[in-house]
Structures are given as C-alpha cells and as structure tokens.
Amino acid sequence: MNSGLVPIGRTPKGAKKPGVQDEPAKEVPSKPGWDEVSVSKLDLKMRTENLDAYFGPTRVLKAITLGVALKQVTAVIGPSGCGKSTFVRCLNRMHEVVPGAHAKGLVLLDDVDIYARGVDPVNVRRRVGMVFQKPNPFPTMSIRDNVLAGLRLNGIRPDDPEAHLEKALKQVALWDEVKDNLGKAGTSLSGGQQQRLCIARALALEPEVLLMDEPCSALDPIATARVEELIHELRENYTIVIVTHNMQQAARVADLTAFFYMGELVEYNRTDVIFTRPKERRTEDYITGRFG
Amino acid sequence: MKETSYQRRHIIDVAVRGACFAATLLALVPLVSVLYYVTVRGIGGISLDFLTQLPKPVGEKGGGMANAIVGTLELVGLACLFGIPPGVLAGVYLAEFGNTRFGKFVRFSADVMSGIPSITVGLFVFALVVMSTKRFSAYAGGFALAVLMLPTVTRATEELLKLVPESLREAGLGLGVPQWRVTLRVMLRTAAPGIATGIMLAVARVAGETAPLLFTAFSNRFWPSSLNEPTPSIPVQIFTYAVSPYEDWHEQAWAGALVLVTLVLLLNISARLLVRHRVRAR
Amino acid sequence: MTVNAEVPLVRSESGWFSRLGAAGNLGDWLFRRITALNALLVIVLIGAMAYEMTVASSLSLKEFGFGFITSTVWDPVRQIFGALPFIYGTVVSSLLALLIAVPISIGIAIYLSELAPAAVRAVLGPLVELLAAVPSVVYGLWGVFALAPWLRESVEPLLQAAFGFLPLFQGPHQGFGLLAGGIVLAIMILPTISSVAREVLRAVPMSLREGALALGATRWETVRTAVLPYALSGLIGAIILGLGRALGETMAITMVIGNRAEISASLFAPSYTMASVIANEFTEATEELYLAALAEIGLLLFVVTVVLNVVARLLVWRVGRMPSGGRL
Numbered sequence: 035m036n037s038g039l040v041p042i043g044r045t046p047k048g049a050k051k052p053g054v055q056d057e058p059a060k061e062v063p064s065k066p067g068w069d070e071v072s073v074s075k076l077d078l079k080m081r082t083e084n085l086d087a088y089f090g091p092t093r094v095l096k097a098i099t100l101g102v103a104l105k106q107v108t109a110v111i112g113p114s115g116c117g118k119s120t121f122v123r124c125l126n127r128m129h130e131v132v133p134g135a136h137a138k139g140l141v142l143l144d145d146v147d148i149y150a151r152g153v154d155p156v157n158v159r160r161r162v163g164m165v166f167q168k169p170n171p172f173p174t175m176s177i178r179d180n181v182l183a184g185l186r187l188n189g190i191r192p193d194d195p196e197a198h199l200e201k202a203l204k205q206v207a208l209w210d211e212v213k214d215n216l217g218k219a220g221t222s223l224s225g226g227q228q229q230r231l232c233i234a235r236a237l238a239l240e241p242e243v244l245l246m247d248e249p250c251s252a253l254d255p256i257a258t259a260r261v262e263e264l265i266h267e268l269r270e271n272y273t274i275v276i277v278t279h280n281m282q283q284a285a286r287v288a289d290l291t292a293f294f295y296m297g298e299l300v301e302y303n304r305t306d307v308i309f310t311r312p313k314e315r316r317t318e319d320y321i322t323g324r325f326g
Numbered sequence: 327m328k329e330t331s332y333q334r335r336h337i338i339d340v341a342v343r344g345a346c347f348a349a350t351l352l353a354l355v356p357l358v359s360v361l362y363y364v365t366v367r368g369i370g371g372i373s374l375d376f377l378t379q380l381p382k383p384v385g386e387k388g389g390g391m392a393n394a395i396v397g398t399l400e401l402v403g404l405a406c407l408f409g410i411p412p413g414v415l416a417g418v419y420l421a422e423f424g425n426t427r428f429g430k431f432v433r434f435s436a437d438v439m440s441g442i443p444s445i446t447v448g449l450f451v452f453a454l455v456v457m458s459t460k461r462f463s464a465y466a467g468g469f470a471l472a473v474l475m476l477p478t479v480t481r482a483t484e485e486l487l488k489l490v491p492e493s494l495r496e497a498g499l500g501l502g503v504p505q506w507r508v509t510l511r512v513m514l515r516t517a518a519p520g521i522a523t524g525i526m527l528a529v530a531r532v533a534g535e536t537a538p539l540l541f542t543a544f545s546n547r548f549w550p551s552s553l554n555e556p557t558p559s560i561p562v563q564i565f566t567y568a569v570s571p572y573e574d575w576h577e578q579a580w581a582g583a584l585v586l587v588t589l590v591l592l593l594n595i596s597a598r599l600l601v602r603h604r605v606r607a608r
Numbered sequence: 609m610t611v612n613a614e615v616p617l618v619r620s621e622s623g624w625f626s627r628l629g630a631a632g633n634l635g636d637w638l639f640r641r642i643t644a645l646n647a648l649l650v651i652v653l654i655g656a657m658a659y660e661m662t663v664a665s666s667l668s669l670k671e672f673g674f675g676f677i678t679s680t681v682w683d684p685v686r687q688i689f690g691a692l693p694f695i696y697g698t699v700v701s702s703l704l705a706l707l708i709a710v711p712i713s714i715g716i717a718i719y720l721s722e723l724a725p726a727a728v729r730a731v732l733g734p735l736v737e738l739l740a741a742v743p744s745v746v747y748g749l750w751g752v753f754a755l756a757p758w759l760r761e762s763v764e765p766l767l768q769a770a771f772g773f774l775p776l777f778q779g780p781h782q783g784f785g786l787l788a789g790g791i792v793l794a795i796m797i798l799p800t801i802s803s804v805a806r807e808v809l810r811a812v813p814m815s816l817r818e819g820a821l822a823l824g825a826t827r828w829e830t831v832r833t834a835v836l837p838y839a840l841s842g843l844i845g846a847i848i849l850g851l852g853r854a855l856g857e858t859m860a861i862t863m864v865i866g867n868r869a870e871i872s873a874s875l876f877a878p879s880y881t882m883a884s885v886i887a888n889e890f891t892e893a894t895e896e897l898y899l900a901a902l903a904e905i906g907l908l909l910f911v912v913t914v915v916l917n918v919v920a921r922l923l924v925w926r927v928g929r930m931p932s933g934g935r936l
Binding site: 336357360367411413419422438450480576591598 | 640643646648656660661664711712720732745746747750753798828829852855863909918920921
C-alpha cells in the first residue's frame with residue numbers, strides 16, 4: 035500500500051522498544067548527531083496504524099501508518115485538502131469535535147491506543163497539546179490568565195503559579211517583552227506575540243507532544259522567523275508535529291517530513307532525503323512545484 | 327414624453343420618501359408628549375417625603391410611595407432569581423445542542439411565549455401559586471415576572487453565544503478542558519457582556535409590568551414584613567391612583583410614573599452603553 | 609512533569625462512563641441533560657398555562673358552553689355571563705389600532721431600513737424603539753389626563769361635525785371610549801410592527817435591490833417592485849404580531865376605554881375589552897362561577913394570541929432570520 039515508505043519500527047504489541055525491521059536508510063550527514071542514526075532506529079512517541087478519518091460518509095484519510103519520533107520535529111506537508119490538518123487533529127482527538135466526524139484505526143501514544151473505549155479525549159489533549167493556525171488567545175483574559183488558562187480551567191493549582199507563568203513565557207521568548215504588562219489583555223499583543231502566547235499557553239500544561247497546525251500562516255515573516263527559532267529550541271524537550279503548506283519552512287525546521295496527497299501518506303523520511311532524493315514520483319512533483 | 331414621465335416618477339419618489347419620513351416623525355409625537363407630561367406633571371410630586379414615606383390613608387394629603395419602590399425592587403429581584411438561571415441554561419442548550427427537532431421546537435415556543443399577554447400569565451400564576459398558597463405574595467409576583475422574562479433571556483443567550491467564534495472553543499478543547507467547562511468558562515464568559523445587556527433590557531420591560539401583578543403580588547398600603555405577603559409595586563400603585571377620584575393621588579401617580587420611567591430609561595441606556603464600552607475595549 | 613504526572617489515559621473507573629456514549633465524562637453528560645431540562649421548561653410552561661386556565665374556567669365552560677361567546681349578558685348578580693361585549697370591544701379597538709398603526713409603522717420600517725441616511729437612522733431608530741420602553745401604565749396615565757381631554761375637546765367634536773352622518777361618529781363623546789382605546793393601542797403596537805418589519809426588510813438580499821436600481825428605478829420604485837413583494841409574507845407576519853400584542857394589551861386600554869360592557873356602533877362610546885374586564889373584576893369576584901367566567905375569557909385570549917403568534921412567526925421565518933425573541 036505505502037510503497038517507498040521506510041517502515042518506522044513496527045513494534046510487536048505490548049513491547050516498549052521499537053525494533054529494527056529494515057535496512058538503514060543511506061546516511062547523508064546533514065545535521066550533527068544524525069550520522070549514526072537511521073530513521074528506522076528512532077524512538078517513537080506516537081504511532082498510527084491504518085488510520086482512517088471520515089467527515090460523515092466521506093473518507094478523507096486512508097490507512098495512514100506512521101510513527102512520530104520522540105523529541106524530533108516532524109513536518110506534514112502536502113497540497114491543500116490532502117488531509118494533513120485532519121491527520122494531526124486525529125493525534126489529539128480534536129477531529130471528532132466536528133459533528134459527524136470520526137476516525138478508525140489505531141493511534142498509539144506511548145503504546146496506549148488513544149481511541150480505545152474508556153479513554154477520555156480530554157486527557158489525551160492534556161498530554162498532546164495544540165497550537166492553531168490563527169492565534170486564539172481568550173479575549174476576556176489577561177496575558178497572565180491566558181497562559182495559566184489551561185491549568186485553571188482544569189482545576190489544577192500549581193504551588194507557584196508565577197514561576198509556572200515565567201517558565202512558560204520564557205520558553206516562547208515572550209517573558210522579557212511582556213513581564214511588566216502581564217495584566218494587559220491577551221488580545222492587545224501583536225499577531226506574532228499572540229501566537230507565541232498561545233504556544234506558551236499550550237506549554238504551560240507540560241504536554242509531551244505539541245501539534246502545530248500551520249502556526250505561521252497568519253504571521254508576518256519576522257514573526258514567522260521567531261516562531262521557527264522557537265521550534266528549534268522546543269525540540270529538546272517536546273515532540274513536535276507541524277503542519278505546513280510552506281516547503282521551505284519544513285526544510286528549515288523539521289527533522290522528519292511526511293508528504294500527504296489526497297488523504298494518503300505518500301512518503302515519509304528524513305527531511306533532507308525527502309527534499310533531495312525523494313523516492314516517489316508524486317513527492318518529487320510536489321517539491322519541484324509541479325503542482326501546489 | 328420621456329422627460330415628463332421621469333419627472334412624474336421623481337415626484338412620486340420624493341413624495342413617498344417624504345411621507346415615510348413624516349410617518350417616522352409622527353410616531354415620535356406621542357413619545358415626546360408622554361415624556362413631557364410625565365416630567366412636567368411628575369416633577370412637582372417628587373420630594374424626599376414621596377420617596378421615603380408610606381401612603382397616607384384615603385383623604386389625607388401627603389405620604390409617599392416608598393413601600394411601592396421597595397416592593398418593585400423586591401419583585402424584580404425575585405424575577406431575576408427565578409428567571410435568569412433557567413433562561414441562560416436554556417439558551418446555552420439551544421446554542422450548543424439546539425439543532426435537533428426538540429431544539430427547534432423549543433426555540434419556536436420561546437418566540438411564541440414572548441407574545442402571550444401578560445394578564446394571562448398573571449391568571450396562570452394565580453391559579454398555580456396563589457390558589458395553592460392561599461395568599462398573594464412577592465414570590466407569586468416575582469414568579470409571574472420571571473415567566474415573562476424567560477423567553478427573552480433564553481433567546482438573547484442563544485443568539486450571543488452563537489456569535490462567539492468557534493476558534494475559542496477549539497483553543498479551550500485543545501487545552502484538554504472538557505466540553506462543558508469550555509462552554510461555561512470560555513464561551514459564556516466571552517458572550518457575557520452581550521447577555522447582560524439583553525438581561526437588563528428584559529428587566530426594564532418587566533419592571534414596568536402591571537397586569538401580571540394585579541392578582542399575584544396584589545398591593546399593600548404598608549411595608550410588607552415578608553416576601554410571603556401582598557407586595558406593593560410602583561406600576562400597580564400608579565394604576566390605583568390614576569383611576570381614583572382624588573386629585574392628590576393623581577399627582578402621586580404622575581410622580582410615580584416619573585420614577586418608573588426614569589428607572590426604565592436608565593436601565594435601557596446603561597444596557598446600550600455597556601455594549602459600546604465593551605466593543606471599544608477590544 | 610509536575611503538572612501532568614498523574615494524567616492516565618485510561619481511567620480505571622471509566623467503564624460505565626464510556627457506555628454513556630459520546631461524552632467521555634460525567635460533566636458533559638450532566639451538562640447536556642441539565643441544560644435540556646431548562647429548555648424543556650419553556651414548553652412545559654406553555655402547556656401548564658393552557659392546562660391551568662382550562663381547569664380554572666371549567667365551571668364556566670360547562671355552564672355556558674358555546675353560548676358564552678355569543679351572549680351579551682354580563683350579570684355578576686344573577687350569575688349569568690356572556691363574553692360578546694368584551695370580544696366586541698377587544699376586536700374593534702384592536703382593528704382600529706391596526707388601521708392607524710400599520711401604515712405608519714410600515715412607513716417607518718421602509719424609511720429606516722431603505723431610505724434614511726445612516727446618521728438619521730442612528731438617531732431615529734433608537735427613538736422609535738424607545739416607544740416600546742415606556743410602560744403600559746404610563747401610557748394609560750397619559751391617556752387619561754392628556755389624550756382623553758384632547759379628544760373630548762378638539763378631535764371628537766370635529767369628527768362629529770364632519771362625519772356625523774356615520775353611526776361611527778354619533779352619540780355623546782367623553783373622550784374615553786373606543787377611539788381613545790384604539791389610539792393608545794396604536795401607539796403601543798407601533799414599535800412592535802416596525803421593528804419586526806425592519807428585520808424582515810433587512811433580510812431581503814441586496815442583489816434584488818441592486819438589480820432594480822441598475823435598471824434605473826427610483827428608490828421608491830425599487831422598494832415597491834423588488835423589496836416589498838419578497839418581504840410581503842414577513843410584513844404580514846409583523847402585522848399579525850402587532851395584532852396579537854393589541855389583543856393582549858391591558859393597562860393602557862383599561863384606563864381609557866370607559867369600562868362599560870355595551871356594544872355600540874359609535875367609536876365615541878365607552879366599551880370594555882377582554883383583558884380589561886379580567887384586570888378590573890378578578891379581585892372582586894367571589895363566586896366560583898364568576899371567577900370561572902373571567903378565567904374563560906383569559907383562556908380565549910390565550911388561545912387566540914398563541915394561534916396568531918404561531919401563524920405570524922411562521923410567516924416571518926419564511927422571509928429570513930427571526931429577530932431574537934422578546935416582548936416585541
């Protein structure tokens with residue numbers, strides 16, 4: 035089905051460590067530390083197996099089998115309507131929020147199927163955070179309240195909320211800019227700052243995975259550059275999946291890239307491999323701009 | 327030939343536009359007249375005595391409407407207590423889950439309910455509450471007013487909740503907050519100023535209602551000692567005084583009308599200001 | 609992980625929750641049901657009203673049957689009750705009110721939504737709506753001390769002089785009566801009709817207007833040929849809503865209509881409406897049959913206004929979005 039796909043560690047059920055199943059991809063030194071590591075040897079934080087997603091009777095994702103590597107940045111690229119947003123929204127069970135939408139198949143977070151009966155999507159979303167395309171800080175709340183919103187709305191009372199606040203804002207490089215104005219409305223910031231505020235809000239909950247759905251498409255180039263810098267830094271502590279329609283952005287920030295087309299996963303590999311030696315014809319056509 | 331035809335059409339156009347404008351001005355004549363009379367005839371009766379004293383016995387001059395003013399506050403307060411929570415919750419239901427047949431039926435019923443005459447509501451509450459408790463009370467009056475408020479509060483809540491952008495709901499859900507908490511603490515909180523405006527307008531309408539109080543709260547010449555007794559109210563007092571044969575009472579009716587109209591206008595204006603202030607603060 | 613250390617994906621006690629369907633937790637389940645119950649309250653209240661009033665009027669329904677509506681005898685002493693004088697008073701005063709209010713309020717609606725410049729609309733619009741904010745009893749007060757004397761002194765003599773050959777304008781004139789009642793009702797239903805009509809006109813798509821204007825139509829011609837036909841059913845709905853409001857209006861009309869249970873052809877004669885007789889006599893009625901008769905009048909009023917409201921709302925919904933419910 036997915037010819038050309040480098041299988042990312044098909045783990046026998048119940049086991050904790052992914053096993054090596056295939057020959058290592060050819061190593062081309064592109065990032066420090068990558069030399070010895072092949073794609074298939076990476077630890078996985080999340081994994082999908084034959085994931086189908088539907089809007090009502092229409093199937094928009096077909097049998098997606100893919101592993102999200104731990105503490106790496108994975109980009110999901112593809113033309114409009116290929117299902118990349120839908121895929122990412124399946125990873126934190128936001129897909130089913132739309133009336134009539136549902137998903138079938140396995141989605142594992144640390145080897146636990148998040149779609150199993152008895153799993154509360156609310157808890158999934160506490161561990162898999164999300165940042166949206168258009169910054170959406172809560173308009174009735176100040177900057178401080180926005181960052182702490184995730185905690186407060188969940189009834190979590192940290193021992194030192196101010197420390198939490200500072201840590202989250204420092205992680206998104208917003209602390210110095212707003213530390214004297216924490217009481218101002220969240221919506222009084224610029225677009226780029228609002229988006230970083232939303233990232234801080236998501237990070238305040240200390241998720242394990244951060245999903246980003248085209249986080250820069252509503253931002254100007256300077257704000258975009260700052261968010262991309264941010265992603266680089268966050269990689270050390272978080273597993274990140276970023277949807278982007280901008281291939282250059284994927285090339286800049288992502289360690290791994292998955293190319294989707296018409297609801298299918300066409301190819302998935304290290305970013306440099308995807309962009310220099312794609313295995314699939316469709317991938318090559320997309321990245322060379324033969325279709326948008 | 328073409329010239330005259332166009333001229334004729336032009337004249338008709340101007341004439342009709344003038345007529346419509348005149349109609350609008352004509353409608354404002356009674357408004358101006360009423361406000362004028364209330365102010366001119368009422369201002370003379372407003373005094374500290376009027377606002378603080380009880381009515382004097384029939385035939386004696388003087389006295390005031392203090393108990394009616396307090397009574398109106400009590401009744402409106404009870405109406406809010408009985409009417410706002412169910413109204414807001416019903417409105418939340420319609421906004422969140424209201425696309426079913428049940429939801430549509432509720433919505434339609436709320437609209438129809440807002441057209442039911444207030445005297446009929448008074449009859450209903452009389453049969454339901456006064457007959458069973460065997461007394462007129464502020465509770466009964468407040469309940470009648472709450473029934474009048476309910477459809478307005480429900481629809482206002484629904485309409486304003488629907489205006490809140492879905493992206494906020496997604497943000498809340500994305501933080502791992504359960505759906506119901508997102509609705510209450512994010513969506514409702516964002517829509518709150520608009521809903522408050524709607525509620526204030528509903529309260530203004532209900533504060534001026536007389537008919538439903540006539541046989542629920544009834545009336546009282548003294549200070550009611552509890553909420554379980556006949557309770558006076560400004561509108562009922564105005565009515566009683568207006569249809570009486572006493573000059574002195576007529577004056578007090580005008581003064582009471584001035585107080586009532588001021589209260590209602592204040593509520594109306596602050597409701598509109600609330601919206602404008604919020605919009606500017608964005 | 610100080611915050612999420614204890615967040616398990618699978619909750620040990622989640623077994624029976626997951627059987628509750630879509631909601632994974634108790635909060636969502638409860639929330640939906642609690643809000644649904646409150647929504648149900650709206651329907652329950654209407655049903656309860658119908659029930660209570662039927663029960664309250666059962667004595668009278670049994671005693672007088674259909675003749676209640678056709679009998680003109682209202683005699684509390686002999687315990688014989690008939691509602692025709694009140695039905696007459698209600699219908700005539702409401703029709704008179706419609707006659708006066710409809711042209712004016714449609715004119716206002718057309719002016720404010722189609723013809724007025726934005727600055728004028730911003731001022732006049734809220735002013736017209738202010739008409740609805742004045743409490744009914746205040747209109748009544750004004751009616752008693754300002755309108756009725758003016759009618760008695762200036763208007764009615766004029767009408768009698770000019771049109772006295774019509775039975776409508778014959779007889780003694782006190783100022784209080786059907787004419788005063790009709791005028792007061794007209795003032796009160798004006799904002800109702802005009803605000804619903806404005807909403808209806810607003811729902812007419814711009815493209816229709818643009819089409820007519822592009823063909824060289826004048827503003828009025830555009831309204832007449834493109835807007836009004838489209839909005840017609842909604843406008844009729846607005847008028848019916850106004851009628852419903854007029855039928856149920858109590859205080860203002862009670863104070864100016866004269867409260868005499870007689871049927872007369874003249875507009876100057878005092879009359880009595882259904883709402884007024886209930887307001888005036890309910891607390892005086894001691895006998896059960898008397899109360900039941902008054903309750904039956906209330907029931908009639910309830911049924912008629914509900915039916916009118918249902919028809920009106922259906923008509924208005926057909927044109928476009930409904931304005932939010934309220935005592936329009």
